[in-house]
Amino acid sequence: MTGRQYRYDCEAVVDIAIKYVKSLSIPSDGRSIWIFDIDDTALSNLPFFSRPDVFFGVKTLNAELEAEFYEFVLTAEVPVLAATLRLYQAIVEAGIKAVFLTGSSERSADARAKNLKAVGYDTWEELILKPDSVNTTVQVFKSQVRNRLVVQGYRIEGNIGDQWADIVGSNVGRRTFKLPNPMYYGYY
Template sequence: MQMAKTPAVFLLIFSTLFISLVSADWNILNQRKRNSVRANLKSYCESWRINVELNNIRGFNVVPQECVEYVKKYMTSSQYKADSERAMEEVKLYISGCCTLRGDGKDAWIFDIDDTLLSTLPYFKKHGFGGNKLNASSLEAWMTESKGPALKHTLSLFHDIKDRGLRIFLISSRKETLRSFTVDNLIKVGYHGWTSLILRGLEDEFMEVKKYQSRVRQRLVDEGYRIWGIVGDQWSSFEGLPGAKRTFKLPNSMYYIA
């Protein structure tokens, strides 16, 4: 009888050990110790990027060094293009049925500029895709060259909204000293017919961008404008009051502007 019990006892011990090993294998810490470090790093970096877009991760100065390559791959990928195009399709769907325009010249739409109308990717390709701390002087020097390419998905949307009779306001955190270079760049790549280009003056330079943007919107509302929507790549383009009836964010995990 004792001999008959031995295989059963051995099987029970082996099964318990196997279950323990399988359970341990699902522990993320153990996963990192095995050969799946690369896969887990990809998951971590993708999760980091998504949480930037969700505004859960805020105020970062640089992209984590281990994630720079993943951000680079995304920002230069067909997925970034597809995500941006889908966002603009949602704008078109919204604008096609949302708005009863009064025809009094007070129906308004707001666009940000950098990485909304114009791409800064040519600059960040040479400056670490957000892995290096942003050098404002260097970026502004690049802006004076007026070589930012148009983001084609927003170029099409820009003209669609303009043709519907809405007044377009461009509100940017760029400095007023960059006005002529910004206008040259916008016109060169196909943007024209906006109502006003609003840049940061000396009195705005030390103000948080979200407060500056909010103050500009308040001025527009005080002038009687109805803001139907905003398109931007930073949450600071939308935060604060007064708001718009809808906001649409384009993906950008290279930098964060508060």
Template sequence: MGRNLGLLLGFCSLIVGVAVADWNILNQRMNKNGLNITLKNYCEAWRINVELHNIRRFEVVPEECTDYIGKYMTSTQYKVDSEKALEECFIYLSNNFELTGDGKDAWIFDVDDAILSTVPYFRKHTYGGEKFNITSFEEWVRERKAPVLEHTLNLFKDIKGKGIKIFLISSRGEHLREATTDNLFEVGCTGWSGLILRGNEDEGKTLQQYKAEKRKDLISKGYRVWGMVGGQWTSLLGLPKAMRTFKLPNALYYIP
């Protein structure tokens, strides 16, 4: 009994020692310029720099920050940040938009983390702490259970009510059309003019290239794209652009 207790205490001491060592390494990294930076400060700085597009092409959320990112993406602050971004859409439309009546006024939405939330999926995968697995993600998509982002749905309905045609451009593959359509209808996102998904001809293209080409296709057909809403910078960048772009917060993953 005494020997077992000793081994257990020794093992616990080793674990604590490793944790302290890791924390000391992190502290050394975070105490530059005399700043006493906490782990929360570090993770918030990481999240903000993802949103600023300073941090790019990350495969996973830093292990020490997964809990923080998870709490943020399920927090009131995330909802307030998103609602503020979309409030700017309402202001922009109120001040700048007049319906032409020719049926060529258009708006573009992403699907994932713009209309449908992938947070339930990432909750099962350590909030971005695991490398993205397309197979497991598509299995989740086929369940058709992604919840709607209510603030985006409100904007969607307002834009539709103004007579603007709405196009959804997603990085999802064409083979997920039925599941995606069912999920969108289930959450009340109906009345869009087109759902554009990746086809065989889009294989090998970056997200930025793919989305820019689809925008070019719409513009070549005479559409005036008044705005875009997306959760990935690579969905919004590239030419041609919309007249205005609006980025929703999302530090869970990065699609190049």
């Protein structure tokens, strides 16, 4: 994870995604969007998960570690996942707008926005976080948001995430891309 292989694996996914982006002819009506997950997609939680007491997900996150993870998010200093930023730049150049869609709490909205901008995601159509009142799974929450976007007339040209919950369900997009994540399964 901290060597080159994880980075290479992410780059391999993004290379294919960029090839796809370049094959599209995007209408100039501003309705084309690309969905980005945040945790371990737009941003990399490696600094947290490589801690000896987390050990790349070998240790199950208990309540205390969960709280420390949330503090890590609130620092707004989570590093970029470089491959995804490259994809972001390609979609913007192609005339597609970014929508960031995350299962993380809307209480972290300011930190997430600040963090995304700081690492190079300069602009987006929407940044959507999960309200604390939503009790569904991430997969259902994300499907409902995408359904709303499609009803509003957006075309989801692509969708990238590190969890299956990001890219299965309804209105997943014309094409989906799965980044590797050997650290955890089923959340963030």
